Amino acid sequence: MRYKGRGMSKIVFVLRRLLGAIPTLALIVALSFLLTRLAPGGPFDEEQSLPPEIRANLEAAYGLDQPIHLQFGRYVRGLLHGDFGPSFKFRDFTVGELIADGLPVSLVLGFAAMLLALAIGIPAGIWSALNRGRAPDRIVMAFAVAGISIPVFVIAPFLALVFGIWLHWLPVAGWVPGRPSDLILPVVALSLPVIAYVARLMRGSLLEILRAPWIRAARARGLAERTVILRHALPAALLPVVSYAGPAAASVLAGSLVVETLFGLPGMGRHLVQGALNRDYTLVMGMVIVYAALMIALNLIADLVYDSLDPRIGRERKL
Amino acid sequence: MSGGIWSEALAALRKDRLAMASAALLGVLAFAAIVGPSFLDYREDEIDWSHMAAPPFEAAGHWLGTDRLGRDLLVRTLHGLRVSLVIALAATLVSLVIGVAWGAIAGFRRGRTDALMMRFVDVLYSLPQVFFVIILTVVFGRGPLILLVAIGAFSWLTMARIVRGQALALREREFVDAAIVGGSGTLRIVGRHIVPNLMGPVIVYATLTLPQVILVESFLSFLGIGIQEPLASLGNLIADGAAEMETAPWMLAVPATCLMLVVFGFNFLGDGLRDALDPRDR
Numbered sequence: 001m002r003y004k005g006r007g008m009s010k011i012v013f014v015l016r017r018l019l020g021a022i023p024t025l026a027l028i029v030a031l032s033f034l035l036t037r038l039a040p041g042g043p044f045d046e047e048q049s050l051p052p053e054i055r056a057n058l059e060a061a062y063g064l065d066q067p068i069h070l071q072f073g074r075y076v077r078g079l080l081h082g083d084f085g086p087s088f089k090f091r092d093f094t095v096g097e098l099i100a101d102g103l104p105v106s107l108v109l110g111f112a113a114m115l116l117a118l119a120i121g122i123p124a125g126i127w128s129a130l131n132r133g134r135a136p137d138r139i140v141m142a143f144a145v146a147g148i149s150i151p152v153f154v155i156a157p158f159l160a161l162v163f164g165i166w167l168h169w170l171p172v173a174g175w176v177p178g179r180p181s182d183l184i185l186p187v188v189a190l191s192l193p194v195i196a197y198v199a200r201l202m203r204g205s206l207l208e209i210l211r212a213p214w215i216r217a218a219r220a221r222g223l224a225e226r227t228v229i230l231r232h233a234l235p236a237a238l239l240p241v242v243s244y245a246g247p248a249a250a251s252v253l254a255g256s257l258v259v260e261t262l263f264g265l266p267g268m269g270r271h272l273v274q275g276a277l278n279r280d281y282t283l284v285m286g287m288v289i290v291y292a293a294l295m296i297a298l299n300l301i302a303d304l305v306y307d308s309l310d311p312r313i314g315r316e317r318k319l
Numbered sequence: 320m321s322g323g324i325w326s327e328a329l330a331a332l333r334k335d336r337l338a339m340a341s342a343a344l345l346g347v348l349a350f351a352a353i354v355g356p357s358f359l360d361y362r363e364d365e366i367d368w369s370h371m372a373a374p375p376f377e378a379a380g381h382w383l384g385t386d387r388l389g390r391d392l393l394v395r396t397l398h399g400l401r402v403s404l405v406i407a408l409a410a411t412l413v414s415l416v417i418g419v420a421w422g423a424i425a426g427f428r429r430g431r432t433d434a435l436m437m438r439f440v441d442v443l444y445s446l447p448q449v450f451f452v453i454i455l456t457v458v459f460g461r462g463p464l465i466l467l468v469a470i471g472a473f474s475w476l477t478m479a480r481i482v483r484g485q486a487l488a489l490r491e492r493e494f495v496d497a498a499i500v501g502g503s504g505t506l507r508i509v510g511r512h513i514v515p516n517l518m519g520p521v522i523v524y525a526t527l528t529l530p531q532v533i534l535v536e537s538f539l540s541f542l543g544i545g546i547q548e549p550l551a552s553l554g555n556l557i558a559d560g561a562a563e564m565e566t567a568p569w570m571l572a573v574p575a576t577c578l579m580l581v582v583f584g585f586n587f588l589g590d591g592l593r594d595a596l597d598p599r600d601r
Binding site: 024027028031032035036038145148149150151153154156157158160161165250253254257258261262272273275276277279281284285287288291292295296 | 442445446447448449450451453454455456457458530534537538541542543544554557558560561564565568571575578579582583586
């Protein structure tokens with residue numbers, strides 16, 4: 001099935017990867033469930049002088065009086081039906097409702113940041129590599145080092161201070177649905193570290209590819225420099241950037257906790273932070289499971305893109 | 320172990336001005352964090368009622384100003400830096416001990432042991448780490464020790480992978496064959512022959528682990544899930560500063576600058592070490 005079977009083996013590959021994601025997700029569910037049940041003390045400990053009968057009723061209502069394997073079974077059954085259980089602290093909401101409430105905001109924020117990072121990082125890296133050692137390279141690389149070392153929780157307040165408070169160009173915080181200016185600062189803050197990393201990766205891999213013999217061969221055939229770079233070098237040089245998509249997604253998701261809290265965006269990240277501060281187990285568990293599923297999905301997509309870009313994979317596909 | 324590689328690396332590092340400047344800066348910062356607070360007039364949690372939210376250089380004794388409760392910002396930043404450095408060093412030590420032992424044994428034994436050990440690393444790797452650290456702090460409460468354990472639990476994974484790769488290559492060398500023929504056991508070979516020969520990459524990666532741990536710790540403290548008031552950490556100082564930046568921007572600037580200096584310092588030093596210890600580029 002070396003050549004003929006390519007289409008077929010592609011489907012097999014996708015299916016195998018999808019199946020491979022299930023144990024990981026199951027492990028995450030099991031681990032987060034076990035960890036939260038290991039906790040010293042229960043979710044109602046902070047309620048002042050709760051009469052024992054009411055406490056027992058509360059625990060019965062949430063199923064906390066059952067043995068742990070029954071609780072786990074109940075939780076997993078719920079998850080399979082899209083039910084993440086009730087939130088222990090936001091009594092009027094289920095975790096599912098809070099996720100449904102926050103997920104769209106977080107997704108818009110995350111995807112905008114990733115797109116911006118690629119749209120700026122890739123050209124910046126190419127520009128830097130093609131001007132190796134000269135001023136553009138120095139500028140881009142200085143920026144990249146800064147972007148990698150300065151965390152989002154420093155960049156974000158700094159941007160808010162300069163563009164929101166001093167210059168009054170953009171709102172400092174807040175969220176009105178449909179007002180894109182609310183999203184500019186959060187998206188920029190979130191994407192800066194990723195831009196920096198992508199630019200550095202892109203520069204490094206392009207420089208390495210340009211030394212490869214087949215690039216010299218393309219030049220020897222008399223192809224225009226533009227064609228050599230765009231058609232021959234670039235697809236190969238993009239591979240490391242594609243495989244960085246997973247870590248980039250992790251960084252954007254973690255950064256969104258900071259950005260949503262700081263700019264007052266009603267996304268999942270803010271709910272997660274609130275949940276963590278309130279020790280709201282079900283909320284934190286549900287959010288972490290959703291974040292993990294997002295990361296697994298993004299990694300899967302990145303692998304598929306990588307697979308279709310790299311001509312070497314697929315000839316003899318082994319997992 | 321021959322002294323040749325190490326003295327050569329040291330000579331190369333000496334020529335790297337950026338790395339040497341970073342090392343000096345880190346030395347000064349660490350020294351200030353350790354002994355600084357005892358030479359200043361104010362304690363970490365001491366409230367100066369007559370100077371609240373004072374800008375830098377205005378109130379006597381408060382060189383970098385005070386926060387909104389009248390606590391000295393320089394003292395608090397130095398305490399925060401101390402907390403960050405201690406946690407970073409401890410978590411990196413955990414990653415060194417577990418990661419090197421794990422990777423070296425897996426790489427030396429190869430085969431099923433290797434597959435099993437590295438599969439475990441892969442599984443932990445696939446977890447969203449920051450979120451698991453958050454779950455751990457939710458479950459076991461917030462404090463420096465929990466933070467250290469939670470961060471340490473994940474920080475050794477990359478180290479184990481790097482070491483395993485090196486160990487796989489090293490075990491094919493003649494001196495390892497000689498040791499096997501000589502009747503040495505696994506632990507002795509790993510300890511005496513494998514580990515000493517892969518210290519280069521290990522040192523480089525450990526140096527680069529330090530700033531990562533500092534960033535994770537500050538990130539959690541910034542969100543309020545890490546180090547708790549009245550204990551200072553760079554993260555919760557930055558969070559305080561961000562809340563007051565409109566009226567008192569120095570409250571943000573001082574801890575943020577300190578954090579960036581430390582992270583820059585470790586990153587540049589790590590890059591310099593990598594160049595110095597990697598003979599390919601010389």
